[in-house]
Every structure is written in C-alpha cells, then in structure tokens.
Amino acid sequence: TKPKPPNLPPQPWKLPFIGHLHHLSGSLPHQALANLAQKLGPIIHLQLGEIKAVVISSPDLAKQIMKTDDLSFATRPKLLCAEIVGYNYIDIAFAPYGDYWRQMRKLSILELLSAKRVESFESVRDEESWNVVEATMKESPRPVNVTEKIFTMMNVISFRVSVGSRCKNQAKLLELIEQILSAAGGFDVADLYPSFKLLHLVSGLRKKLMKIHHDVDEMFEGIISDHLDRRAAGETDHGDLLDVMLRLKDEGGLQFPITNDNIKAILLETLRLHPPLPLLLPRECRNTCEVDGYDIPVNTKVIINCWKIGRDPKCWTDPESFIPERFSESSIDYKGTSFELIPFGAGRRMCPGMTLGMANVELPLARLLYHFNWELPSGVKVEDLDRTETFGVSLKRRDSLVLVPSVYNID
Numbered sequence: 001t002k003p004k005p006p007n008l009p010p011q012p013w014k015l016p017f018i019g020h021l022h023h024l025s026g027s028l029p030h031q032a033l034a035n036l037a038q039k040l041g042p043i044i045h046l047q048l049g050e051i052k053a054v055v056i057s058s059p060d061l062a063k064q065i066m067k068t069d070d071l072s073f074a075t076r077p078k079l080l081c082a083e084i085v086g087y088n089y090i091d092i093a094f095a096p097y098g099d100y101w102r103q104m105r106k107l108s109i110l111e112l113l114s115a116k117r118v119e120s121f122e123s124v125r126d127e128e129s130w131n132v133v134e135a136t137m138k139e140s141p142r143p144v145n146v147t148e149k150i151f152t153m154m155n156v157i158s159f160r161v162s163v164g165s166r167c168k169n170q171a172k173l174l175e176l177i178e179q180i181l182s183a184a185g186g187f188d189v190a191d192l193y194p195s196f197k198l199l200h201l202v203s204g205l206r207k208k209l210m211k212i213h214h215d216v217d218e219m220f221e222g223i224i225s226d227h228l229d230r231r232a233a234g235e236t237d238h239g240d241l242l243d244v245m246l247r248l249k250d251e252g253g254l255q256f257p258i259t260n261d262n263i264k265a266i267l268l269e270t271l272r273l274h275p276p277l278p279l280l281l282p283r284e285c286r287n288t289c290e291v292d293g294y295d296i297p298v299n300t301k302v303i304i305n306c307w308k309i310g311r312d313p314k315c316w317t318d319p320e321s322f323i324p325e326r327f328s329e330s331s332i333d334y335k336g337t338s339f340e341l342i343p344f345g346a347g348r349r350m351c352p353g354m355t356l357g358m359a360n361v362e363l364p365l366a367r368l369l370y371h372f373n374w375e376l377p378s379g380v381k382v383e384d385l386d387r388t389e390t391f392g393v394s395l396k397r398r399d400s401l402v403l404v405p406s407v408y409n410i411d
Ligand code: HEM
Pocket: 066, 092, 093, 094, 105, 108, 113, 269, 270, 271, 274, 275, 276, 277, 280, 281, 282, 342, 343, 344, 345, 346, 347, 348, 349, 350, 351, 352, 353, 354, 356, 357, 358
C-alpha cells in the first residue's frame, strides 16, 4: 500500500490503461478482456459507455475483491434485465446489498438450497438421469446429440426441483429463459448508457424485456395458482421449492413479507440453466477502495474474469489441456477459498446454489460415463470439433457435441 501524504485531496484514480467499448468488439467479452489482460496486466480500467468498470484477471486480486475487501464490493451494478425481468431487483442475485438481500439470502441458504433440501431431491436426479441412460442405450450405437440430451435433462431436473413437475409450457418457458440469459450480459447499449433513454428505444432492449417479463409472469402466475388449487383440494405438499416458498409466505413474521413477486423472481433464479459464468456476476464498489495500489471509486463496476484466471499459466501447468487428474493431488477446490478456481464466486455474494448445482451435475455425469464409452462419429477428428462459445451472462457451446455411445456397463 502506498502511503498517501496527509491533507491532500484523494488521488485521481489512475490505472495502467483505459480501454473503451471498441476493445470488446469482434470477440466474446471474456475472451476480449482476457486478451487485454494478457497485454496490460491483471487490473484494467474500462470506460464502457457511461459505466466505469474495472476488470480483474488474477487470483490475488480476485481474492482481495471477494475476501479481503468483500464488504466494499458486496453489491451489484444496475442492469436493465434485473430491473424489468427481476421484478425491480428483488431476485437475490441482483438485489442491492442490504437488509432485504440479507433476509432473502438467509432464507435461500436455510430453507431453499440447504444440503438437506438438496438431498431431498435425490430421487428426481436418480429418475431423470436413469431415463437418459435408458434412452441412450436404445439409441446406441447411433450418434447422439449429447448437448441436447444433457440440456433437456438438466432443465427437467430444475423444473421438478422448483415446481414439482414438468411444466406444461416448458419449451416456451425455456425459450424465454434463454432470451433472458442472452440479454443479461450487461453489454447492451441500454446498459452502457443508462441515462440516455432515447438509446433504450433504439436498442429495443427495454421493449423486448417487457414482453419477456409479461410472458414469464403470466406463466409463473399459472404455476402458483395450480399449486394453490392443489393445496385447497387437500393435497399434501410435494416439497418442491415453490411449496417451501408458499409455506414461508403463509408463516409470515419476516421483516420483508414474501409476496408472489418475490416468489416469481426467485423461481426465475432457480429455473435458469446456470452453466459456468465466465465473468461471474459483476460486483459494484460501495466505497472508494484501494486495489493493487489504485483507488477504485465508489459505484465502479467490477468484473472478475474467472475464464482468464482458469487458464492462467502462472496458476496452471499446461492450462489449455483437459487434465482432470490434476485435481487429485491438489488442495485446490471450487468452494470459494482457492482463488485460482472460482466458478461459484466467493465471499458474501458467492453462489448459494453450489450444492444443488454440483449434485445436479455429478450423478448424471457419473452415470453417462459409467454406462457408456463415448467416441467421435466416424471420420470426425478431435481437432475438427468446433468449440466456439456463445455468450449471454452464461457460457455455452455454439454447436452441439455429437458422440457415439457404446454400452459399457448395463447395470
Ligand atoms: C453449476 C452451477 C452453478 C454455477 C457455476 C453458479 C455460479 C454462480 C456465480 C459465479 C455467482 C456469482 C457469485 C459472486 O458474485 O461471487 C452465482 C450467484 C448466484 N447463484 Fe449460482 N451457480 C450455479 C448454480 C446455481 C443454482 C442451481 C442456483 C439456485 C437454484 C443458483 C443461485 C444463485 C444465486 C441466488 C446467486 C446470487 C447470490 C447473491 O448475489 O447473493 N446458482 N452463481
């Protein structure tokens, strides 16, 4: 820490480089930001339209943001998507730091996403992953679209965990959630120039989000009233997350009473497919803070490039290679204490759904590996595979992975 002479006004913040929007054009934001970090170092100041942002790309600085100074960076920046689709920032992920967020986070940890609750959904994971194994056995040895199978299975699991059954309009709801994810990246012109309302009209994002919000709201109202009808008819709760939230609403006694809007906002959190977030979820600086010798002003958006950190040659040997055994002898884990590997973030705003997320991945993946050998279709070489990614707030392959399963273990 550089000592500051007394009685001088705070130093203007100076960072090694000021980047602008055009530095992000051409490639996906996490890749463009990784390239910039490669040239300019692990802390970069970006002026993105009206938004001041700092991009962090090293484990040490990520640790400072999410551990040492976690409280100073415990809030989230404003995002049009969270305002419109997230019921005006009442979903946990984008709620500003404060009493409301604390209450909802506590409820999510104790009631919705606790280890006990996650365990109670074991039969759902068992049934749905077994369905996929059986379907794949029937298709074998023809090539199968693995991406599509896993995507559908994860969604069915999420729906059953959240609302107890496959939803009537599941395909429509999934399509809407996809649209939300691609609008939540925070790089739309409407998010970069929040005070230029005219630009919001030009970008069309507000109108698009209003329509999505209307459709999602209508579907969730339908799902909630089905649950209430079932209860009125004397059926016992199924123990899905919606049942838990309706019970909490009835019990009352909370500083911020639970309303249907809270329930819908949280359902949208739980229902979204949540694959790794390359830039995590952004934080925002609550008070001026010093990071790596630089003053970060209040309200600066802080982006942590977890994608870049995960392939940093200073942390990982042969970083681009898939070598799962590298973890068997290592103390590094993903639970928010090893800052080289932070897919769930860390600190106060760390993902509360980590146990559920991992449980939903582990059993299905273990089964698919246990029961089948997987090979590329004939004529396709590993180097031919197109691993191009697409970006919203979450990362996924642009093209599906197609593999040929051959049955290895039957039971
Ligand atoms: C493999 C699956 C998942 C990954 C990789 C993931 C990743 C993340 C990350 C990186 C954050 C931001 C953390 C930070 O700012 O430090 C986050 C926040 C969050 N996640 Fe997840 N997540 C997953 C699954 C889930 C699931 C299944 C749920 C709920 C059912 C969930 C609910 C949330 C919520 C509510 C937040 C916001 C927490 C807050 O701001 O206080 N996540 N997640």
